[in-house]
Amino acid sequence: MHLGAGVTVGLTGLAAGYATGIAGDVGVRSTAQQPRFFVGMILIQVFAGAMALYGLIVALLLYTLTTK
Template identity: 70%
Template structure:
């Protein structure tokens, strides 16, 4: 049996939880804020409701990013032979993904709310809103990429 510190796995599990929790917070905020905009816009222009669901869908993807990273991290956490190096790498991975997802969710929520309301008044704004939403979603994608790189780190020193 290895002499790795048992606290190391704590950091790994916190990383997995952070990835999921913060990403879902971003997804929930983005969905709620965009959904309010869709409801408001639906009163003015009900024929545009389905087109205005795009920000809600984009916010939901953030939760999927968190789920992917959390599942990967939990699969790598071991009861033995799990040094602090890996625990800290997995914590950093979860935080990178989760906080990027939270930031993207806030951005998607604000842009989605204002964007769908503005699109109801001026349909030419739709393409601009979509472009801004894509750039907001890219923030979470950057966090996902860094999280996957960090989760793949290995320690050659052992415990």
């Protein structure tokens, strides 16, 4: 149960970091060319980071539901 929760958090954190890096790179380049893309870039960054939060929630559910 601890390993499953840890792997869940680790993989979703890795995926969120990778998505944030790619979206940030593309977002900064597009914002440099067209400043109106800034708000869209920020929204994409928020949604990319939310993956890690969802992974943490799933890990907490795995841990709490299996300890009963």
